[in-house]
Amino acid sequence: AQSVAQPEDQVNVAEGNPLTVKCTYSVSGNPYLFWYVQYPNRGLQFLLKYITGDNLVKGSYGFEAEFNKSQTSFHLKKPSALVSDSALYFCAVRSYRTGTASKLTFGTGTRLQVTL
Amino acid sequence: DTGVSQNPRHKITKRGQNVTFRCDPISEHNRLYWYRQTLGQGPEFLTYFQNEAQLEKSRLLSDRFSAERPKGSFSTLEIQRTEQGDSAMYLCASSLSRQGAYEQYFGPGTRLTVT
Numbered sequence: 001a002q003s004v005a006q007p008e009d010q011v012n013v014a015e016g017n018p019l020t021v022k023c024t025y026s027v028s029g030n031p032y033l034f035w036y037v038q039y040p041n042r043g044l045q046f047l048l049k050y051i052t053g054d055n056l057v058k059g060s061y062g063f064e065a066e067f068n069k070s071q072t073s074f075h076l077k078k079p080s081a082l083v084s085d086s087a088l089y090f091c092a093v094r095s096y097r098t099g100t101a102s103k104l105t106f107g108t109g110t111r112l113q114v115t116l
Numbered sequence: 117d118t119g120v121s122q123n124p125r126h127k128i129t130k131r132g133q134n135v136t137f138r139c140d141p142i143s144e145h146n147r148l149y150w151y152r153q154t155l156g157q158g159p160e161f162l163t164y165f166q167n168e169a170q171l172e173k174s175r176l177l178s179d180r181f182s183a184e185r186p187k188g189s190f191s192t193l194e195i196q197r198t199e200q201g202d203s204a205m206y207l208c209a210s211s212l213s214r215q216g217a218y219e220q221y222f223g224p225g226t227r228l229t230v231t
Contacts, residue, residue, distance in 0.1 A: 004158075032218050043120075043207060043222040044159070051216055090158050094218065102147065102211075103172065104220060106158030 002027040004091050006107035013081045013114055021076040021110045023091030033074040034092040034104065035065055044090065050074060061085070081114045088112075118142060120223035122208050128229045129198055136194045137226045141210030148191050149220060150183055151207040152176065159207055165191060166213065198230045 003026045013019045025031055032051055036044040048059025055067045065076045074091060088111050092104040121140045129135050141148050146167050151159035162181070164172045167188035177183075180198075185191040195202055205227050209220035 034219060036222075041224075043224040044209075046219045046221060049219050051218060092158075102164055102218075103149065103161040103174075104151075104159075105161070108156070108158050 002093050002095060002105045004093050004105055004107035006089075006091055006110045008110050009108075010111045010113060013112070015083050015114050015116050016080050019076075019078050019081045019085070019112065019114070021089050021091075021112060023074045023076065023107060024072050025074060025091070025093040026072065027093050027095050027105075030096040031074075032094045032096060033065075033067060034094075035059065035063070035074075035076050036090045036092060036106075038088040038090065038109070047076070047089075081112075083114050083116060086112055086114045120208055120210055120221055122206075122223040122226050124226060125224060126227050126229075128231065131200060131230055132197055134194065134196045135198060135228065136192055137206055137208075137228075139191045139193070139208030139223060141190070141208070142221055144212065145210035145221070146188065146213055147211045147220075148185055149209040149211075150191070150193050151209065153205040153207055153225070154203075162193075195228075198228075200230045203228055203230045 005024045034049045035047040038044050050057050050067045058064045063078050088109045090109050091107045094104050123138045148165045150162040153159040163183050165185040180196045183193045205225045207225045209222045211220045
């Protein structure tokens with residue numbers, strides 16, 4: 001079975017400061033990892049993914065994430081937060097196996113609050 | 117707009133009624149997924165199609181739920197004899213089956229309220 005843990009329900013950060021949203025995962029074999037953002041009354045928007053290769057992946061809106069295989073983590077980061085980054089962030093994992101293992105398993109989400 | 121679209125966006129129904137939701141995926145995407153999201157939770161997988169074939173169904177999908185994807189294009193999700201516990205946001209997503217293109221693109225969702 002695959003699972004994702006997002007240990008923080010909410011992260012508060014001041015605008016201009018760096019932000020980190022934590023995610024750890026469990027999956028059989030090599031993981032495919034994703035971050036999504038959800039704004040109120042809207043669907044999930046894809047931010048970035050790790051499939052293979054460099055452990056630091058860059059995505060939309062200046063976000064990046066660092067894959068750490070030994071710690072089974074995939075933390076989301078941004079060097080300088082904006083008030084407009086305030087939203088609900090979800091980490092997701094799927095198995096590398098194709099076919100019936102294509103489903104994503106999501107964490108419970110972390111609410112990011114960026115203040116002036 | 118070439119994203120995933122879902123209709124209706126909101127549905128209020130009385131317990132015991134049947135409801136049907138529609139999802140139109142991104143046109144070149146051959147994979148289509150349904151998820152359910154309740155308040156304070158992440159989306160939970162319900163079912164998955166590759167073209168018109170339904171390849172996986174979650175244990176969450178009781179006998180009252182059925183999904184179809186005729187001709188491998190749009191999909192419908194029907195809930196029969198709705199219960200209050202079915203109240204949730206129903207999300208549709210689509211993706212390519214091309215190597216490396218594993219991200220799923222989500223629609224805005226259909227919010228179901230069962231009274």
